[in-house]
Structures are given as structure tokens and as C-alpha cells.
Amino acid sequence: MATAVDSFALLWRELCGSLSPYQEALALLGALCAGACGARALRALVGAARVHVGTRLPLLHLLAPPRSLAASHGAWAVVTGPTAGIGRAYARELARRGLGVVLVGRDAARLGTFAEELRGDFPVRTLEIVADFSRGPAAYGDIARALEGMDVGVLVNNVGVMPVVPGPFLTAGEEHLWELVNVNVAAAMLMTRLLLPGMLQRGRGAVVNISSGSCLRPVPYMAAYAATKAFVDSWSCALSRECSGSGVAVQTLIPFYVATRMTAPGRYLRRPWLFVPSAEEYARHAVATLGVARRTTGYWPHTLQMWFTQLMPEWLWAWLAMHINIHLWKP
Numbered sequence: 001m002a003t004a005v006d007s008f009a010l011l012w013r014e015l016c017g018s019l020s021p022y023q024e025a026l027a028l029l030g031a032l033c034a035g036a037c038g039a040r041a042l043r044a045l046v047g048a049a050r051v052h053v054g055t056r057l058p059l060l061h062l063l064a065p066p067r068s069l070a071a072s073h074g075a076w077a078v079v080t081g082p083t084a085g086i087g088r089a090y091a092r093e094l095a096r097r098g099l100g101v102v103l104v105g106r107d108a109a110r111l112g113t114f115a116e117e118l119r120g121d122f123p124v125r126t127l128e129i130v131a132d133f134s135r136g137p138a139a140y141g142d143i144a145r146a147l148e149g150m151d152v153g154v155l156v157n158n159v160g161v162m163p164v165v166p167g168p169f170l171t172a173g174e175e176h177l178w179e180l181v182n183v184n185v186a187a188a189m190l191m192t193r194l195l196l197p198g199m200l201q202r203g204r205g206a207v208v209n210i211s212s213g214s215c216l217r218p219v220p221y222m223a224a225y226a227a228t229k230a231f232v233d234s235w236s237c238a239l240s241r242e243c244s245g246s247g248v249a250v251q252t253l254i255p256f257y258v259a260t261r262m263t264a265p266g267r268y269l270r271r272p273w274l275f276v277p278s279a280e281e282y283a284r285h286a287v288a289t290l291g292v293a294r295r296t297t298g299y300w301p302h303t304l305q306m307w308f309t310q311l312m313p314e315w316l317w318a319w320l321a322m323h324i325n326i327h328l329w330k331p
């Protein structure tokens, strides 16, 4: 040890002897920057291990058994867009964990079938609310009446739409642009406005807002969709800070590709694999991070993708995004 310290001191003296004060200052600055980068990388690694590994270690659960979601949050979960993909899988996962589930979607028949399936598979109560979020303000009267007085512990703002085929901004019709705003942006805010006051009053609960990996940087050929997801990310993170200390957790989920109906038109996205999980696999991982992380991809291979994305220069990301959107989505 002493030798190592002596050698370092010797090396430093030698270096300083051969460097001008200006170079010395630069070397020090370089060392500080490298140290800061190392510390940030270590923090990210430890954080990811806590969220993705710590939550799934059975040994930890034996030492400190997690409280049931119903006991810690409330008896009911409300899930928007639960008839397909991530919303459906998330609702199943919450029912498996003992929460009653309120399904808010636009297709009464599909809601009914899914509710019946949940009640058959798990000992839970369900409630269906028919609402088409693309109708804007008109959608919320019925929802508010149906949810009045319910002990809602978890709200999952999942509902979302994406252009069937990506393309230049001006190819999107006016109707689709309003749909993006009403379904991807307004639904999350207005559902939260409806249910957050009750959660704050009870001092417990969680709001889960589903954004997307496309929120991280501008995405040419999917400009408006990605912008709605950046909105959700920004709003949700700010809300999370506002609710800090209230007993209500606000979580932003940032999934990358998940094999669902939404991504089905894309080549290589139809069949699940490690980096494009099935909705069920994704939901299993994501629900485990509830109450542990304020902002997470919810799934460890997506966290690797997020790190890779953040390291990329903006021009490379834009170039890749554009080419992925042109080629990956060809039938």
C-alpha cells in the first residue's frame, strides 16, 4: 500500500515537473470530469440494480415481506386502455396482486369479456366504464360519476395511440392530431385530476404514467407522437416532486418497444424477444418497480437501451430514428 502511495506521489511530482501550470490545471479539470462521469455511471448502475434486481430477489421479500398493494395503496386500481397490450397485461398483474380493477375503455363488449376473464382467474371485483378518450372533455362526466367515492389506490394512465405507419408530420390528418392530444396527453392529466385529490386526502396511492422511450429525444417521422410522450414524461416527473412526502407516489414508465398491437405493423417487433418483450413480460417487471422508482423504463433490457440512447449524439439518434421509422415499419 505504502509503495503504491509513494509511487503515485512520485508519478504526480514527475508529471507536475514536466507540466506547465496551465497544463496542470487542465489535467486537474480532466481528472475531476472523469471522476464526475465515473460517479454518475456508478450511481446509475446502483440505481438500476436496486430497481430491477432488488425488487425481484425472493430473499429480500423473505426478510421484509412487501405489504399487499391493497393494504398499502387502496382497494381499487383504475387502468385506462385495458383491452389490449400493456394496459391489459398491467391490469391482469394488479388483479393477480389482489386489487379490484376498474377498466376504462371504449369497447363495451371487450371490456366485459376481459372483466369476466379477470374475475374467473382471480378473486377480485371489477368495474367497467365505457369511455372514448378521443372525444375530449365529453369523455369524463361518466367516468367521474362511476368513480365517485371509490377507494382508488392505483391509477394507471396507459391509454395511448400512435400513427399506424410513421411518416412526415404533414401526412398526419387534423383528426389524428386531435386524437393524439386527447388520448395521449389530456387523458392522463384529467384522470389524475379526478383521482389524485382522493389519494392525497387518504395519504396513500400511486399514479403510473406511461410515456415511451421516444420521449428522450425528438423523433423525426414520429414527431407528434414522441412529443406527446415527452409531455407525459415532463408533467409526470414534475407532479412526482409536487406529491413528494404526501404518501402518493407518481411514477413515470418509459418503455421502449413492447410487442403489442401498437407495434404489430413493424417488422421485427411482432415476435417477443429480450429487447422487445411481450406485454405480459413487460408488465410483470414494471409492476414490481411500483413504489421503488419515480422514473424508470420498468424493464432492465430497456434500461440498457435508455443508457445507450442517452450516450448517443443527437444527430446520430435523429438519423437512426428516421431510418428505423422508414424501414422497420414497412410491412
Ligand SMILES: NC(=O)c1ccc[n+]([C@@H]2O[C@H](COP(=O)([O-])OP(=O)(O)OC[C@H]3O[C@@H](n4cnc5c(N)ncnc54)[C@H](OP(=O)(O)O)[C@@H]3O)[C@@H](O)[C@H]2O)c1
Residues within 6 Å of the ligand: 080, 081, 082, 083, 084, 085, 086, 087, 104, 105, 106, 107, 110, 131, 132, 133, 134, 135, 158, 159, 160, 161, 162, 183, 210, 211, 212, 213, 254, 255, 256, 257, 258, 259, 260, 261, 262, 263, 279
Ligand atoms: N407497445 C410499445 O412498444 C410501446 C412503447 C412505449 C410506450 N407505449 C405506450 O404504452 C401504452 C399502451 O400501448 P400498447 O402498445 O399496449 O397499445 P395497444 O396495444 O394499441 O392498446 C391500446 C389500448 O388503448 C385503448 N384505446 C385506444 N384509443 C382509445 C380511446 N380513444 N379511448 C379509449 N381507449 C382507447 C385501446 O382500446 P381498443 O382495444 O378499444 O382499441 C387499447 O386498450 C401507450 O400509451 C403507448 O404509447 C407502448
